Amino acid sequence: MADKITPRAEDYSAWYLDVIREAQLAENSPVRGCMVIRPYGYRLWEAVRDGLDRRFKATGHENAYFPLFIPMSFIQKEAEHVEGFAPELAVVTIGGGKELEEPLVVRPTSETIIGHTYSRWIQSYRDLPVLINQWANVVRWEIRTRPFLRTMEFLWQEGHTAHATAEEAVEETLRMLDVYADFAINDAAIPVIKGLKSEREKFAGAVNSYAIEAMMGNGWALQAGTSHYLGANFAKAFDIKFLDPNNEMQYCHTTSWGVSTRMVGAVIMAHGDDQGLRLPPVMAPIQVVVVPIWRTEDERPGVLELANRVTATLAGAGLRVKLDDRADQTPGFKFNDWEMRGVPARVEIGPRDVKQNAVVLARRDRVGKEGKLFGVPVDGVVERVQELLREIQANLLAQATAYRDANTHRVSSYDEFKRVLDEQGGFLRVHWAGTSEDEARIQEETKATLRCLPLDAPEGEGACFLTGQKTSRIAIFARAY
């Protein structure tokens, strides 16, 4: 419970691990770097999956499934790709008791095997575009892992599309970036920033990588989704060609884009407080918990009857509701328990409520008496709870936006950069004309990385904080997960 959760200000990393443990979201497994996702955590992933899958289908994508294993030779075909992924590979060398002639890589991402497949599917411009997504597990041999944020195996979706022209492929790349932002903002209540990754931070094999960057509760950044324009790089490596309407052979332009179980970590850290999780109602596995309260045995039947009735009414309206009628726990314990698990709304029902045919409504985003609504008539409880959930959803987004904005600083010199980063943290939003080498030096000296070049940058021209050069390019630097 709350006393088992380290306050954020004391140790944010410990807070994160405590919340994951106490809310039973995930735990370490006997395989180093791999986690067990427990049912409550998996329901958050299901909310991510369902929210994205619906949007993918609405934008014309279909799901398919490609092999877990990739021949080692495939990984080696795109030069930057192999350089980026070679150190992170898990390799199967024995199958059915025998040494394999060609080792099989456990997919770290599927551009190569999907590229190979597309080269067989695509012959003519009439076969384009190919718009496919895959829900899958992938493996990257990470040294330092942290549940949801960075694990050796993780769950994700990877979209892979092929187009006739660069324009169409770039359009697709940005469309999916918008889809991710839409999910993050409207479902996860996280005010992400859409931006271009720097050359140094882009995907191994991409022409351009875009990302949505979110601010966590300690001011650090988290890349919550990426969308890559791959140009003809993989098309050339895997011979993905088509005959255009003039009967000329052309290379396809391809994209890939992914969101992973990281998003669950983002939800935990964007909204959580010292009492534990705070879940956006759109994603919450349990949106409303009903807690019956009685002192004497003769109060009990009436309270439970009303609690059951209200639970059934809310469930009947399609709300995800749970009645906590445990007899061996006090109401106070239950309040704390469900607050820690982030349930957005609570219905309290005591003997006085039974007399009035009313309930008390409490909200997770405003703990204590000031967040409570007393004497809510049972007759209109569904509408009132639905309204409250909408308010909470909006309020979590508003709070996270206000927090992000309050922790976004503009600096105009490297000294100021270092001082603000150390004293206040958060996002440093700067004019930027530096090089990849400059980025590397900044990271070495400050641990901050260039998160993105935001697409929405109304600042106009100014002087680069590092080089003094005039530029209209804006960058966000931050320490990041």
Add this chain to the structure above:
Amino acid sequence: MADKITPRAEDYSAWYLDVIREAQLAENSPVRGCMVIRPYGYRLWEAVRDGLDRRFKATGHENAYFPLFIPMSFIQKEAEHVEGFAPELAVVTIGGGKELEEPLVVRPTSETIIGHTYSRWIQSYRDLPVLINQWANVVRWEIRTRPFLRTMEFLWQEGHTAHATAEEAVEETLRMLDVYADFAINDAAIPVIKGLKSEREKFAGAVNSYAIEAMMGNGWALQAGTSHYLGANFAKAFDIKFLDPNNEMQYCHTTSWGVSTRMVGAVIMAHGDDQGLRLPPVMAPIQVVVVPIWRTEDERPGVLELANRVTATLAGAGLRVKLDDRADQTPGFKFNDWEMRGVPARVEIGPRDVKQNAVVLARRDRVGKEGKLFGVPVDGVVERVQELLREIQANLLAQATAYRDANTHRVSSYDEFKRVLDEQGGFLRVHWAGTSEDEARIQEETKATLRCLPLDAPEGEGACFLTGQKTSRIAIFARAY
């Protein structure tokens, strides 16, 4: 199209592969034994997944996720389990560029790693039962593979539950067998037989294995789902113990149960005919295709207008409908194409229909004129199509049941067994008092295996067809996938 599909009577295996290729369900991948599941095939898998997942949740189960990798030492802890799976393992020996100290097995099934986890979760009888399911990919190093039916990597769900008593665990095992049968019969329209597997055929590590057995279009059997009572075998190997209400330490009794992408193969082979797929409406990715028909250009706008309107009306009612308005294909081509892909119902709209504000309805399960309904008024088209889909769903089940019953033979001697098997194939339903050695001999001599001891066996006592011994035990033998 149909002329690219080998007739079933000519070569059933070729027919199966032709249908999978022409309907674009799946294809071989560059990794031996692994397939690429194409979008249309993946939608069938999504129908399996959604149909089962709903039933799992309705029976109190939650989803979770456990690691892809299992330490080799875990696999070795349950004696029969390791013996069963050792020859089929894919083993990761290199991670992050280094040789691993302990090799990691790519999960062939997850009893061991989940057993290890449950031993940490379960302390008291209050923690029981644990009712968890996992959707995952698994790998078994198969030599002879066939798309959907037997592939090196496949997708499945594996349920893993832990209980305080043997009675409860057996009850769960049979409950999930019922869930599988309910899905197979009501969603997939496959009249499966529930039965106990013989000692020889049971899961490596189980006390009892149960299965649903289906008959394919060539009379062969296909095991479409299994549910295992594991006794305390895995509980002892992984120390899954609890303090009972009397404060005594007890081993749990566990179960596991799974359905895989095999189910998609079952749907193909249980219903398909020489024209291709026939999909049960509950599972069909496209339930209704709308085909506009015009001869002259001035007929075209009216026909397309009505086709669009009818498509929107059907989609608005929640039906999965597709308008095929391709200008470069004839109606006849489209009819054949969608019939080959198994779409249950077709709406045809020509100039005469426009005049009458009516449509023609055709059904995949009765090809040709006798299956058509002419002059169906547009006003009631939703209800009429919904009714037709229900009829088709029921008819596919009835046809498959009639086929199974017509191809189930009772024999009373081994000579008769061999003769009927060779001449007629199908299921041989017999009184059975033989041993595992007898089973092995029958398989060697006839290629038939003991599929199951059906739970529903009203035959009463009789003489074993092989040994002549009196017994009331009934067995089904068949050649099987």
